[in-house]
Amino acid sequence: MGNSSSKGEGGAEGEEGGMDGEEAEITEKKKEEEEMEEELPLGVEEMFESGDPVLDLSYRKFKRLPSRVCGLMHLEKLYVCGNSLRTLPDSITQLQGLRILALDFNKMEDVPSAICQLTNLTRLYLGSNRLMSLPPELKNLQSLRCLWMESNYFQRFPRELYDLPNLKSLQIGDNRLKTLPSDLWRMEALRGLWLYGNRFETFPKVLLRMENLEILDLDRNKISEFPSLKRLPALRLFSYDHNPVDAPPKVADEVLVVGEGAAEFLEEREARKERRRKAAEKEAEELALAGEEPVIHGILKNSSSNSKQAANEAAVTLGDGDVKEEVAKEGEEDAELAVTEYDGAELEYDEEGVEYETEELICEGEGFEYEGEELEYERAQMDYEYEELEDTGRRGGGP
Structure with missing residues (x-):
């Protein structure tokens, strides 16, 4: 009996000791986390105390957002790219003045619900994460004008975007889309749409109903034939590079095209304009010599x-x-x-003078270079340089 009692007491003591050990381990982990947060990377402490409305914590190897960030009520722009974040703390909802939030190159599998409470956001960057869907709460972001979520794992176009009436720039390149919904035309505010690097084998016909589109990018798909795009009156830039086609589709004279055969097409178009201009000048001279007044249109x-x-x-x-x-x-x-x-020549499109000044269409960052003749896309991973001005350009990134 005595031995048995002793054994039972010993077992209880051992079990209690095990519990103490587990609690001690948890306490130790919390302590380590607190110490880790206290040991901020060099220069970050000064950022917190600066009062600057822009905070850039990109590429700092954070696994979670420092809690002090959520107390910076003056923040308007927060960049936390290139870390190892899987989510954001709920307390980030305190940053109601936030207009720009960049979370590119992290490890997020879902859009943190707290983001959907930041109702003053105008630009949200979620590229190069592990996203497959968007939450229905995204509709709370009624002020959102620019959404970039390239290099994720979307297999279907997220219809949650229909509830964003002011969305003008949508970057959803380098995903796994094969089709677009037939009612995509409902996104009437959309001006720029990047669909490069997906899995389209045919041109999505619904795009022909997107009459307000100014920029359309279908690079690196498997489309072998394009319809005439002349029915898109607002279109100014169309890119179809690295598709199995030999020539560009029919477009209006004001449209800059990029892709196989585009250079020859543009040269021929300019030569045709020059011939028309010279013919008009010659006709005007002949009429002047004959003493007649030229009739134009x-x-x-x-x-x-x-x-x-x-x-x-x-x-x-x-x-x-x-x-x-x-x-x-x-x-x-x-x-x-x-x-x-009227000088007799057709309306000319000055390619060198093209500047998409709208912040919604072009969001500044490396990977978009426009030189008037060719449009170069660099999709290697890069450190984003965010423009402090309101107007910006295109970014791309590989998964």
Whole structure:
């Protein structure tokens, strides 16, 4: 009995000792975490105390966001790229002044729910993580204009984006998309759409209904045939490089194209414009020598000497009753208002002067270089340099 009792007491003592050991281990881990947080990388402490509305903690090897960050109520821009974050603390919802949040190159498998409470966000960068879907709470981000989530694992286009009425720039390249939903046209605010590096084998026809698109990138897919894109009136840049096609699709004269055969296409287009310009100049010279006034698009070019007669003749030439009356009235009031000055050449698109100033379309970062002739995409991993101005460009990254 005594031995048995002794043995039982010993077992209880051993069990109690085991519990003490487990608690001690947990306490030790907490202590290590606290010490780890106290030992901030060089220079970070000064950042916290600076009062700067921009905080860049990129590539600091953080496994979790330092708790002190969530107390910086003055923050407007927070960059935490290239760390090992899997989520964010709920306390980040305190940063209601945050407008830009960059979480590229981390280890997130889900979008932290706390992000969806940052209702003043205008730009959110989630590229190069492990995302497969978006939470329905994303609809809370009604101010969001720019969303970049390239180099993730999306197999289907996330319909949660439909609930973001102000989203103008969507970067979803280097994912696993094969199709687009037939009602994608509902995203009427969209101006820039990057779909490069996905798995499209045919051109998504729904894109032909995206009449407000200015930038469309379908590089590195498996599309062998493109339809005419002339029905996209706002389109200014179309990139189709590294698809199995030999020539660009039909586009409006204002569109810059990038891809196989694009250089020859652009050269030929410029040569055609030059021929038309010279022909128009020659015609104008011949008319001048003959003492006649050149008629451009049915409207006399130089008719200030007889304004009323010029307006009436222009109206007859146009052949439209309503227009005739309007032009004639304008001629009676002021000849100059009825006269259209036109040099005979077609409208030219100055490729060197293209600047997409809207912050929503082009978000600044390495990987987007525009030199007027070619558009170069560098998709190697890089350190992002975020522009402090409101307007920005394109970034890309490999998974």
